[in-house]
Amino acid sequence: MSKSKSKILVTGGAGFIGSEFVRQAVKKGQKVVVIDKLTYAGDLERLKEIQGKYRFYKTDICQKAKLEAVIKKERPHKIVHFAAETHVDRSIQDALPFIQTNVTGTQNLIDLSRKYKVKKFVHISTDEVYGESLSGKFKETAALKPKNPYSATKTAAELLVRAAVKTYHFPAIIIRPANNYGPWQYPEKLIPVIILKALKNKKVPVYGKGRQIREWLHVADCAGGIHTIVRKGKIGEAYNIGTYFERENIATVKTILKLLGKPKSLIQFVTDRPGHDFRYSVSYTKIKKLGWKPKITFAAGIKQTVQWYLDHLAWMEKKLHILEAYWKNVYKEIRQLN
Numbered sequence: 086m087s088k089s090k091s092k093i094l095v096t097g098g099a100g101f102i103g104s105e106f107v108r109q110a111v112k113k114g115q116k117v118v119v120i121d122k123l124t125y126a127g128d129l130e131r132l133k134e135i136q137g138k139y140r141f142y143k144t145d146i147c148q149k150a151k152l153e154a155v156i157k158k159e160r161p162h163k164i165v166h167f168a169a170e171t172h173v174d175r176s177i178q179d180a181l182p183f184i185q186t187n188v189t190g191t192q193n194l195i196d197l198s199r200k201y202k203v204k205k206f207v208h209i210s211t212d213e214v215y216g217e218s219l220s221g222k223f224k225e226t227a228a229l230k231p232k233n234p235y236s237a238t239k240t241a242a243e244l245l246v247r248a249a250v251k252t253y254h255f256p257a258i259i260i261r262p263a264n265n266y267g268p269w270q271y272p273e274k275l276i277p278v279i280i281l282k283a284l285k286n287k288k289v290p291v292y293g294k295g296r297q298i299r300e301w302l303h304v305a306d307c308a309g310g311i312h313t314i315v316r317k318g319k320i321g322e323a324y325n326i327g328t329y330f331e332r333e334n335i336a337t338v339k340t341i342l343k344l345l346g347k348p349k350s351l352i353q354f355v356t357d358r359p360g361h362d363f364r365y366s367v368s369y370t371k372i373k374k375l376g377w378k379p380k381i382t383f384a385a386g387i388k389q390t391v392q393w394y395l396d397h398l399a400w401m402e403k404k405l406h407i408l409e410a411y412w413k414n415v416y417k418e419i420r421q422l423n
């Protein structure tokens with residue numbers, strides 16, 4: 086490990102975005118400690134290329150005593166908190182694990198960061214806390230109006246962080262990234278689901294008519310933006326990370342099918358997700374002032390992502406047995422809710 090002064094503890098560092106943040110941190114020569122429960126979504130294979138260059142603890146942030154033992158031993162200067170239950174569909178089926186990890190787990194981290202005098206706590210929230218935006222872009226000052234159980238728990242977590250800032254002068258910063266895509270995303274989220282299903286010549290499920298609009302942010306740009314905020318962000322502030330690249334889900338599906346050389350006839354419209362937010366869109370002028378802007382265009386990023394999945398088919402296949410059972414239930418249950 087490098088001798089750089091500052092030690093960063095990253096929760097959820099074996100997840101999709103957390104692992105990209107950790108890979109970048111290690112490449113910058115930073116000292117990194119990763120805490121992750123390794124749920125179905127966590128996987129240390131994502132950190133294989135930096136094996137031996139970070140410390141790892143398989144720890145559940147809901148188990149306060151075990152979490153405390155790690156923080157007491159490592160005494161990190163900064164904590165970047167990614168760990169969460171993250172899939173909206175799963176939160177619609179069962180919100181309890183979301184309340185436990187996203188809310189209780191976050192409060193545990195706040196308490197222990199205060200106890201061990203962590204100098205900066207960077208909380209990774211989401212643009213979904215704003216709810217949907219039919220026009221315009223949400224600034225960081227906009228009201229929080231989450232509409233599904235996942236975003237409701239992410240909002241609760243943010244509010245606890247904000248309350249700690251006001252009540253105890255807790256040195257926290259909140260970050261709200263837009264929809265991420267890129268290598269290593271667990272194949273239950275839109276883009277890898279499309280790739281995986283299409284590659285197997287299976288029907289590609291699209292909610293409603295696919296008219297929902299998402300703002301896409303490449304995971305490498307997102308992690309780069311988080312590093313910028315960790316370095317230069319102001320305590321007590323919230324920062325959006327976006328790209329202004331918005332498109333309808335159906336357009337994204339068609340782009341991927343084209344890149345894979347698969348027919349549009351694979352598209353299957355399925356009953357819409359209940360409470361499905363129509364559009365997310367954030368203003369990122371605030372983080373721009375810190376010197377960050379996205380570098381990867383969607384055209385280049387989606388090509389690289391599709392190629393990455395083609396090169397990592399074995400990794401995707403390993404997830405399939407969990408996914409097949411899950412898919413069977415999730416669409417059925419969502420149909421019943423409508």
Ligand SMILES: NC(=O)c1ccc[n+]([C@@H]2O[C@H](COP(=O)([O-])OP(=O)(O)OC[C@H]3O[C@@H](n4cnc5c(N)ncnc54)[C@H](O)[C@@H]3O)[C@@H](O)[C@H]2O)c1
Pocket residue numbers: 096097098099100101102103120121122123124125126127128144145146147166167168169170171172186190209210211212239261262263264265266271
């Ligand atoms: N993916 C996106 O598009 C997106 C967009 C905006 C914000 N976010 C936020 O970014 C963060 C990371 O998202 P992601 O897509 O990388 O998620 P992910 O599901 O890929 O990873 C989550 C990680 O957290 C770990 N984890 C879950 N519960 C835990 C617990 N109780 N204790 C310790 N570790 C636990 C998992 O094992 C996994 O490694 C989340 O907070 C999410 O809300 C994600």
